[in-house]
Amino acid sequence: MNYSGKNIWITGASSGIGQAVAIELSKKNAHLILSGRNEASLKETADCCEKNGSSVLTVPFDLALEDSVVSAAKIVLSKGITPDCLYHFGGISQRSLAYETPLNVDRKIFEVNFFGTIALTKAILPAMINNGGGHIAVTSSVVGKFGFPYRSAYSASKHALHGFFESLRAESSNKNIRISLIIPGRIQTDISVNAISSDGTTHGKMDEGQAQGMTAEKSAGIIVRKLKKEQKEILVGGKEIIMVYIRRFIPKLYYFLSPKLKPL
Ligand SMILES: NC(=O)c1ccc[n+]([C@@H]2O[C@H](COP(=O)([O-])OP(=O)(O)OC[C@H]3O[C@@H](n4cnc5c(N)ncnc54)[C@H](OP(=O)(O)O)[C@@H]3O)[C@@H](O)[C@H]2O)c1
Incomplete structure (x- = not known):
């Protein structure tokens, strides 16, 4: 993938990994479309990207609202822009026990992480196919590969993304x-601060594990390098990603370790 002159739509561009990826891609002379809810933060990302030489269109939307996502797609397509790349980073995490979490909170997590993401994909896909194809990336998580305490609906929503997008790959690689x-x-990033609690409010805390994670900038460098190669699965992080391999190759060890994992 040569990004120069390409139209790249990045969701979750107002914060964290999506923002850092947008800034990294802006160094490659691309045309960026940036989305999220927070317009002031989107503008900050846009200003930074424009300084790096990329043109930017900000299209705010709420992933939890189908109409908002679909009308954002219409706005972009009506300007004659067909994304060559659609990179989904928008998402929300969870900090609550499954049995204490009401179904409406589980649904909210799915609306943002799963239905919002596939709504935008479905709204853009026909134009992308008509345009000769494109590259779609979706941000899952290591907990999209195995279950994790205090993340029941979050982990489930990320597992769902694997099922949807692997199926989409299988049925549309010929396009x-x-x-x-x-x-x-x-x-x-602020993912733990913005995570949803059992009562629907935000967790509001930077978890210890989160604070010790890889920086968003470093992760963006790795992600963009691997996106450029259109790698099918892009694992990024510190030693915690070893658990993906433990779950796959030594499941008994994962079953032993999983109740002991530190969730906060
Ligand atoms: N950080 C980690 O350790 C980690 C690990 C695994 C996976 N991930 C995934 O990485 C992605 C990016 O997260 P991050 O770590 O960068 O966290 P973050 O700093 O909280 O960023 C989340 C992004 O998602 C957007 N978003 C959240 N709810 C939205 C909604 N209803 N509508 C539209 N946009 C919405 C936010 O924008 P607004 O607030 O402006 O709407 C923000 O730009 C997420 O999908 C997350 O699940 C992160």
């Missing part, structure tokens, strides 16, 4: 649609 799944471990 030149390439799919990458980004699988971060612990990255130092």
Whole structure:
């Protein structure tokens, strides 16, 4: 993938990994479309990207609201822009026990992480196919590969993304649609601060594990290098990503370790 002159839509561009990836890609002379809810933060990302030489269109939307996502896609397509790349980073985490979490909170997590993400993909895909194809990347998590305490709906929503996007890859590779799944471990962002608690409010704390994670900038460098190669699975993080291999190759060890994992 040569990013120069390409239209790249990045969700979650107002913060954390998505923001750092947008800034990294802005050094490659791309045309960026940036989305998230927080317009002031999106503008900060846009200013930084423009300084690096990329043109930027900000299109705020709420992933939890289908209409908001679909109308954002219409705005972009009506400007004659067809994304060559659609990179999904928008998402929300969870900090609550499954039995204490009401179903409406589980649904909210799925609306943002799963339904919002696939709504945007479905809204853009026909134009991308008509345009000769494109590259779609979706941000899962290591907990999209195994269960983790205090993350029941979050982990489930990330597992769901693997099922959806692997199926999409299988059915549309003949239309030149390439799919990458980004699988971060612990990255130092506000993800735990913004995570949803059992009562629907935000967790509001930087968890110890989060604070010790890889920086968003370093992760963005690794992610962009691997996105450029259109790698199908992009694992990024510190030693915690070893658990993906333990779950796959030594499941008994994972079953032993999983109740002992530190969730906060
Ligand atoms: N940090 C980690 O350790 C880690 C690990 C594994 C996976 N991930 C995944 O990486 C992705 C990026 O997270 P991050 O770590 O960068 O966290 P972050 O700093 O909290 O960023 C989350 C991004 O998602 C956007 N977002 C959240 N809810 C949204 C909504 N309803 N509508 C539209 N946009 C929404 C936020 O924008 P607004 O607030 O402006 O809407 C923000 O730009 C997420 O999918 C997350 O699940 C992160």
